[in-house]
Amino acid sequence: MSEKDRERFIDGLDLSGNGRSVKDGQNQEERELALLWDELGELGTQPVSDTALVSNFRDKLEAYTRGLSEGKRVGGNDTAMRKSESQLVSFFRYCAVAGTAAVLALTSFIAYQQYDRNERLEGELNRSRESLALALLEQGSAAKRLAGLTAASQVISPSDQLRDSMVRTFDSDTNLNVRLAAVSALTALPREKALALLLERMENESSPLVQYEILNKVLELVDDGSESRVMARLNELSLEPRVRSALVKRDEKI
């Protein structure tokens, strides 16, 4: 039996339940199946509407719909509440940032004020030291001049007047200790200035002790960039033999 025959058979089946599926020209199997089809129709009954069931379903549906809208409403309130909380958190966050910024600004201002005040005090102290050093360097007592040199070495950025006074003390003081102290004090000047001044004074220095002290200070002030130049200059200078010997030894060590 071909598929076309089967489709034709199915097309010939009766749906009315009047037992009209058996037709002439059908073979035995088709007749049996057609009869079975008609008998199946006798099992069927018209669907009966169950009002109680419908009512029950409607009640459940209504309860569900009500619950759904209630859920949406509560969800909406939650959303609003969450939004409000979020706004509050944002507000506090901005406040915290602004507060921190204000505290930082205030701290910076106070620190600046303090720094400025310290600067002023430092300046005043420096000026006082310089005045003291100048006054002491002019004293007749060697001890006071030594104290003046100590004060001068503590002055930050000494003025030209103080520098001249220190150089004058170094050049002309009669006390050897004062002169030695002046060598140390002169190293407080800017390095290049101090080097130039000390090298210039070294050649003409008559005291080997002072010359040796100058040599020590010069070698302390030398750095990598100026070493060869300074050493060449030192070799050119006419140094006291013991000082020269000390320089050679130091040079060998280097």
Added chain:
Amino acid sequence: MDAFEAEQLMVAVRGGELDKLGTLFEQYHAHLIGFFRKSGYALPVSEDLAQETFWRVMKYRSSYDSQRSFRAWLFKIARNAMYDESRKSSRRGELIHSAMESGVVQLSVEGRQVSAAIEGEERKLLLQSALSRLPAEKRDLIVMCRFEELPQVEVAEVFGCSVGALKVRLFRALQDLKKEFVEIGGEAAL
């Protein structure tokens, strides 16, 4: 209510008018209960399944395609609900088994003495039992084509095949039904 009206209601349900589902239930619950009953389920279970089918309609309402038949979609969901029920419960199996047994025993003991009227009732019982013994796919096919009066196009949509293939499947299902019917004691007519 015609098919177009049902489809319009379903579109409204899909759009959020859930109360319209009540109208659809009112219209189709009896058909669904009939379908489940003929598939071998007891009335209470069939009623539960009808409601379950409509809860699923609500759950999956957004997937409804208004270009397709609402009834075909509904019965597709109904079949799925039925299969899920048969998997999780043995209610249907017990029902079919008992119905079949009672029918066979009655026929073997009293078959030769009953009147023609009773014999007719027994043939119905045997036929119902034979139907219940068919594989679900074939049973559903016979039930939908024979009892639900669904156009073959819609039934084909439920089963996901062409109308031609549906007819061939139906023919084979009827052949199997006849075999089952004879196997449990029914006599082929003619």
